[in-house]
Amino acid sequence: MLESDEAARRLGIKVTTLYAYVSRGLLSSHPAPEGRKRLFALEEVERLARRSRQGKTVETRMATVTTAVTQLGAEGPVYRGRPATGLATTSAFEEVAHWLWWGPSGRSTEESWTALDLVPPPELSPSDRMRWVVVMAGAHDRLRSDLRPDVVTATAARLAATMVAALPRPTASGPDLPEVPLVLPDGGDRPHALAARLAARLSPEPGGALVGAVNAALVLLADHELATSTMAVRVAASTRADPYDALLAGLGTLAGPLHGGASQQAYSLLLEARHGGAERALDDTLRWQGVVPGFGHSVYTQGDVRFGVLLRLFEVLAPPGDVAMVHTLVDLAAEHELPPPNVDLALAALAWSGAMPPDAGRTVFTVARLAGWTAHYLEELQERPLRYRARAVYAAPG
Secondary structure: OEEHHHHHHHHOOOHHHHHHHHHOOOOOOEEOOOOOOEEEOHHHHHHHHOEOOOOOEOOOOOOOOOOOOEEEEOOEEEEOOEEHHHHOOOOOHHHHHHHHHHHHHOOOOOOOOOOOOOOOOOOOOHHHHHHHHHHHHHHHOOOOOOOOHHHHHHHHHHHHHHHHHHOOOOOOOOOOOOOOOEEOOOOOEEOOOHHHHHHHHHOOOOOHHHHHHHHHHHHHOOOOOOOHHHHHHHHHHHOOOOHHHHHHHHHHHHOOOOOOOHHHHHHHHHHHHHHHOHHHHHHHHHHHHOOOOOEOOOOOOOOOHHHHHHHHHHHHHOOHHHHHHHHHHHHHHHHOOOOOEOHHHHHHHHHHHOOOOOOHHHHHHHHHHHHHHHHHHHHHOOOOOOOOOOOOOOOOOO
């Protein structure tokens, strides 16, 4: 059953038009178990969506993806009923991943986030190291085709930990710095939290505030419904590819500059604004790129609430001058009616304030999204296989 907003979105109409359909007998509405909301049957909505305006029946989707993992709305991503913005500062990333995988009726035991003993070639970039880890871990897994849910989630936890362990350290020489534990508002610390290990690989001085900010970023980026890379993972899952190959499909899609690389472009914008001022940076970016990285979102047209969560953490970490510069950049964009800032700008600002490399945002994004990909992989295994079969409209040459 769909709520009215979701049913209207699937039909490409306004909610008022949706209820007009009900009054005309084109759709049936049903009372929700709680509250005054009305619900609509998915099958009936999909049948209506396949009807063209000329009255002909056409297939508008190659597959209908129904998910219980993440819902997107004005409040940002909601993971199985729990807003990510609330989880970002109250839960460790591992706990959120477990929630995405198992939900409220999930297992009581936790996955082991222990890294495999793999040493990547030193010349590889961070992105290539993470892909290398998946290939090599899969090659060493003698039962990689075991698709039982608990085995899949254990694999995902190991891969995330191994990806982090395979990243280069921020300095080539000198003793390793001790990891700063993740401390959450509940008063408990997580000394071996993945966020602490990741911060130690990205920043030369991973203090407590930075570890908390990295954890928040991991939580906020853990899933985003049917993003392009997530669809790639689901398509691979529909062929019953093993977890390693399915996650490689997601990693390959994430490598595009318009997806996982957006924060790195926003990082460059911040560097230009620091050296030449916000106005010059915005003007040069518009001149050469036509759009401003870190601004605008196809879902959050009125503003990305994830940006606000990470911005507040950035304001704690960064010196006052850098905080003022980011605010000037955001205000200038609003003054010229550019789209509002998104999570990529805040992620770039965090990396910038923590003396991380320019591609640190992509690294955080990749590790985080492993959790969501795994949740969608498990969900897709419950669907009929090979359901993503599109048909082309053939155009003769010339």
